[in-house]
Each structure stands twice: as structure tokens, then as C-alpha cells.
Amino acid sequence: MSTLCVSGGRVLLPDHDVVRADVLVDRDEGTILAVDEDLDGDETLDADGCLVLPGLVNAHTHAAMTLLRGIADDKPLDAWLQEDIWPVEAALTSEDVRAGTELAAVEMIRSGTTAFADMYFEVDAVVDAVERAGLRARVGHGVVTVGKDDDAAREDASESIRAAERFDGAADGRVSTAFMPHSLTTVDPDVLREYTAEAREAGVPVHFHANETTDEVDPILDEHDERPLAWxxxxxxxxxxxxxxxxVHTDASEHDLLAETGAGVVHCPASNMKLASGMAPVQDMREAGVTVALGTDGAASNNDLDVFDEMRDAAMLGKLAADDASAVPADAVVEMATQGGADVLSIDSGRIEAGANADLAVLDLDAAHLTPQHDLVSHLAYAATGSDVRHTVCDGQVLMRDRELTTLDAASVRERASEHAQALVDRA
Ligand SMILES: N[C@@H](CCSC[C@H]1O[C@@H](n2cnc3c(=O)[nH]cnc32)[C@H](O)[C@@H]1O)C(=O)O
Ligand SMILES: [Zn+2]
Structure with missing residues (x-):
């Protein structure tokens, strides 16, 4: 067995106590062996003056949309998708998706994210990028049937099932998959129902957008006389x-339904604010027992992939939504970005405990904005930022050491992404 010891730091435990301890990792199995004082490993990762926390989980994104960052801002969802985003996405190639996903991977590793859920297309290119980067991901092909005839709609849905079957377990098990119908209003109901049944047969879960804007809720209410999630x-x-x-636009009956079924919600506060979609009732969801995770959504509606930002946004927006400063506290957003995200992705990460996946972020506390240190959970939620991350570990492998990436060449990834982004805009 070959081991890695993350030593000399303070460690965020699953109950959010912070203790001085080393974290010993089995690099072959990619799991945590022990959390204790004075441990030794074959290799050491210095965490002196640092906080060791579970690698953050970005439970909803469209990674390759990094190429579209800044292409169209300051518009509502419908117009933004139909006028700006979808026309450009129609010109995307597999090589573009690879370049954009690698750029996303660099950004995520640099900001301490070790697992993400990706809904996009050219899934083979996404899986390649995840494999090379060393990250963990649940990936899938997004299905949109608006404007397509029945054959094309079914072909798109079949592609999503095929990709889910083909790539589940890829990258030594770091990749899992899902069937990914884009939303309840952008996929034809017959196609949605039939291919969801196929996903069940294939044994893969389903990931989709829902209740993001009132424009998505109202047509379902009008047509079926029931709430979208009941439908x-x-x-x-x-x-x-x-x-x-x-x-975003969910009511108490839908929160109860989510809690009963165990299906998770990925809250994307920055995207919801930027597209003025609304304020998700996160405090109500959590009180109802819904599993809530955090996501950045794509870089074109955020405009970065930093889950630290998302924690702060979730806490701030949650208070506004509930009109209550005690709503969605620091502890809750840290839980959502770690254990909540891991639960939603059905991976055994998000907690620093023997037996769990060795997915870790090591945050450098030696910074003016992290001084003094009364409460490190408060700092994670309100003061820290992705660039404070010093080391990132996923599946027991060091992906970033002292702010240097080990798996990807950050400079060439950025250069390639810029070239692909420029060529894409020229073409579209
Ligand atoms: N096969 C589909 C691709 C769907 S991928 C998922 C889609 O979600 C889009 N998207 C990004 N952010 C959001 C959002 O906030 N709400 C809804 N869709 C989004 C994204 O641009 C992408 O087109 C097609 O041929 O168009
Ligand atoms: Zn999205």
C-alpha cells in the first residue's frame, strides 16, 4: 500500500468540529485510512497553517460553457438561452467541449472542487477531460427536443441513454452517469416518460432542470392543473x-414530495440571481428534510466555477428569501457544498472520516481576509475564496500541490480554450 499524509493542519470533521490532526490516505484505494495526531505516510502534503476540508462538490454545471463565459450577460433565462446560448452551442464541436471542460477542470481544481455533475454534450470528450484531470464527476448528455421532429427528439434521448450506459464507471470508477433531460418544458412529455423508463432499466439516475423560472411552472400548472414536481x-x-x-419556484407540497422520495435539489444561487430567476426557498426545503446541494450552473450564467462564492451567495440569498438573518447559516452552506453534494451525486465523499473517498481541499489560512480565526466554518462560508486553496486531492491523488497543478498544464489548457472560444464565436 502506498500512503499520503496530509499533515500539520486543522481538520474539518463531519460534525463541523475543527481539530488539529493529520489525514492519512491510501493512494491505491483512494480512501481515507485515519484522522489522528502524529500520522506518517510515504508522501507528505504540508498543511501547516491550513484547514483541511472535504473537496467541494459542484453538483450542477455545464463545464464546457467556460468557453461561453462573458458572451452574453444581463438577460433573462429564456431570451438568453434562445437568442444567445443555443445558437452558439449549435456550432460547438467535440474538440471545443474537450477544451472547455479542461478549462473548467483547471478552475475547479484550483478552487478546491473535487467532484461535479455535468450536463452537456459530446460526453466522450467530457469523460476524457475528467479522466486526464483526475476529478470525479457524474456526467450526461443533455436532451432538448424543442424544435425537433419526433425522430430527432428520440435520437437525442437515445444518445443520452447510450452515453449513460457507456461511461458509467469510467476513469477507474471516478465517472458515473445519469440520463439528463434538460427540463420539464424543453423535452416532449412522451419522450420524457419513455426514456426515463429506459434509464430505470439501465440503472442510471435522472438529472434535469426544474422550477427554475415561473415561465416553466405556469405552463405545467395551466395544462395539467398540478405542480411541476407532482407532474x-x-x-x-x-x-x-x-x-x-x-x-426556485417550489411550494411546500413539492418540498414534502422531494423529502419523501429522497430526490435531491441543487441550489444555484448565483445563476438564479444573475438571470433574475428568483429566490429558492432553501430554508424551507431544508426544514422539510430535502437534501440540498450547491451548483454553479454553467460559467456563462455565474460567471465562474468557484463553490466558495456559491456558499456565500447561498447564505446571503437564503436570508433574503426567508426574510430572516438566521436562515441558511454558515454551517448549512458548508454542509450543502460537501456532504449534501456527495449525497446528491451518490458518492462516498464530502466527509473526512476513515473509509470515505480521499477527496480533500487544503485551504491556506495565512491571509488578511482570514484573520482572526474565531470560527473557521464562518470563514468557509463568508470570507474564504477559491484562490485560498493550496492543495487539492481527489481519489487519493494530489491534483494540485502548492498551487501547481499536477495533472493538467494550466497554461496550455487556458491557451487552447481561448483559441477554441475565439474560433467558435467567429464561426457562430
Ligand atoms: N442536446 C442539447 C444540449 C443540452 S445540454 C444542457 C443545456 O443547458 C443549458 N443551460 C445552461 N444554464 C442553464 C440554466 O440555468 N437553465 C436551463 N438551461 C441552462 C446549456 O446552455 C445547454 O444548452 C442540445 O442539443 O441543445
Ligand atoms: Zn443548468
Missing amino acids: AREQGLLEPEDFLAHG
Whole structure:
């Protein structure tokens, strides 16, 4: 067995106590062996003056949209997608997706994110990028049937099932998959129902956008006279491992349904604010027992992939939404970015404990904005930023050591992404 010892730091435990301890990792198995004082490993990662926390989980993104960062801002969802984003995405090639996903991987590793959920296309290129980067991901092909005839709609949905079957377990098990219908209003209901049944047969969960704007809720209310998530349940969605992005416009009956079924919600506060989609009732969801995770959504509606920003945004927006400064406290957003995200992705990460996946971020506390240190959970939620991360470990492998990436060449990834982004805009 070959071991790695993250030594000399303070460690964020699952109950959010912070203790001085070393973390010993089995590099072959990619798991945590022990959390204790005075441990030794074959290799050491210095965490002196640092906080060791679980690698953060970005539970909803479209990674390759890094190429579209800054292309169209300051518009509502519908117009933004239809006028700006979808026309450019129609010109995306597999090589673009590879370049954009690698750029996303650099950004995520640098900001301490070790696992993410990705809904996009050219899934083979996404999986290649995840494999090379050393990250963990649940990936899938997003299905949109708006404007397509029945054959093309079914082909798109079949592609999503095929990709989910083909790549589940790839990259030594770091990649898992899902069937990914884009949303309840952008996929034809028959296609949604039939291919969700196929996903069940294939044994993969379903990930989709839901209740993001009132424009998505109202048509379902009008047509079916029921809430979108009740309707979704009737179509076969909301099994325990399923997870939806947003859930901004949800009511108490939908929170109960989510809690009952065990399906998760990925809250994307920055995207919701930027597109003025609304304020998700996160405090109500948590009180109802819903599993809530955090996501950045794509870089074009955020405009970065830093989950530290998302924690702060979630805490701030949660208070505004509840009109209560005690709502969505620091502790809650840290939980959402770690254990909540791991639960939603159905991975055994998000906690520093023997037996769990060795997915870690080591945060350098030697900074003016992290001084003094009364409460490190407060700092994670409100004061820290992705660039404070010094080392990143995923599956027992060091992906960043002293702010130097080990798996990807950050400079050439950035250069390639810039070239692909420019060529894409010229073409589209
Ligand atoms: N096969 C589909 C691709 C769908 S991928 C998922 C889609 O979600 C889009 N997207 C990004 N952010 C959001 C959001 O906040 N809400 C809804 N869709 C989004 C993204 O641009 C991408 O087109 C097609 O041929 O168009
Ligand atoms: Zn999205």
C-alpha cells in the first residue's frame, strides 16, 4: 500500500468540529485510512497553517460553457438561452467541449472542487477531460427536443441513454452517469416518460432542470392543473438518486414530495440571481428534510466555477428569501457544498472520516481576509475564496500541490480554450 499524509493542519470533521490532526490516505484505494495526531505516510502534503476540508462538490454545471463565459450577460433565462446560448452551442464541436471542460477542470481544481455533475454534450470528450484531470464527476448528455421532429427528439434521448450506459464507471470508477433531460418544458412529455423508463432499466439516475423560472411552472400548472414536481413524479421522475437543478419556484407540497422520495435539489444561487430567476426557498426545503446541494450552473450564467462564492451567495440569498438573518447559516452552506453534494451525486465523499473517498481541499489560512480565526466554518462560508486553496486531492491523488497543478498544464489548457472560444464565436 502506498500512503499520503496530509499533515500539520486543522481538520474539518463531519460534525463541523475543527481539530488539529493529520489525514492519512491510501493512494491505491483512494480512501481515507485515519484522522489522528502524529500520522506518517510515504508522501507528505504540508498543511501547516491550513484547514483541511472535504473537496467541494459542484453538483450542477455545464463545464464546457467556460468557453461561453462573458458572451452574453444581463438577460433573462429564456431570451438568453434562445437568442444567445443555443445558437452558439449549435456550432460547438467535440474538440471545443474537450477544451472547455479542461478549462473548467483547471478552475475547479484550483478552487478546491473535487467532484461535479455535468450536463452537456459530446460526453466522450467530457469523460476524457475528467479522466486526464483526475476529478470525479457524474456526467450526461443533455436532451432538448424543442424544435425537433419526433425522430430527432428520440435520437437525442437515445444518445443520452447510450452515453449513460457507456461511461458509467469510467476513469477507474471516478465517472458515473445519469440520463439528463434538460427540463420539464424543453423535452416532449412522451419522450420524457419513455426514456426515463429506459434509464430505470439501465440503472442510471435522472438529472434535469426544474422550477427554475415561473415561465416553466405556469405552463405545467395551466395544462395539467398540478405542480411541476407532482407532474414529474407521474412521469417516473424523482427516484431516490435523481436530482434536479434549481427548484426556485417550489411550494411546500413539492418540498414534502422531494423529502419523501429522497430526490435531491441543487441550489444555484448565483445563476438564479444573475438571470433574475428568483429566490429558492432553501430554508424551507431544508426544514422539510430535502437534501440540498450547491451548483454553479454553467460559467456563462455565474460567471465562474468557484463553490466558495456559491456558499456565500447561498447564505446571503437564503436570508433574503426567508426574510430572516438566521436562515441558511454558515454551517448549512458548508454542509450543502460537501456532504449534501456527495449525497446528491451518490458518492462516498464530502466527509473526512476513515473509509470515505480521499477527496480533500487544503485551504491556506495565512491571509488578511482570514484573520482572526474565531470560527473557521464562518470563514468557509463568508470570507474564504477559491484562490485560498493550496492543495487539492481527489481519489487519493494530489491534483494540485502548492498551487501547481499536477495533472493538467494550466497554461496550455487556458491557451487552447481561448483559441477554441475565439474560433467558435467567429464561426457562430
Ligand atoms: N442536446 C442539447 C444540449 C443540452 S445540454 C444542457 C443545456 O443547458 C443549458 N443551460 C445552461 N444554464 C442553464 C440554466 O440555468 N437553465 C436551463 N438551461 C441552462 C446549456 O446552455 C445547454 O444548452 C442540445 O442539443 O441543445
Ligand atoms: Zn443548468
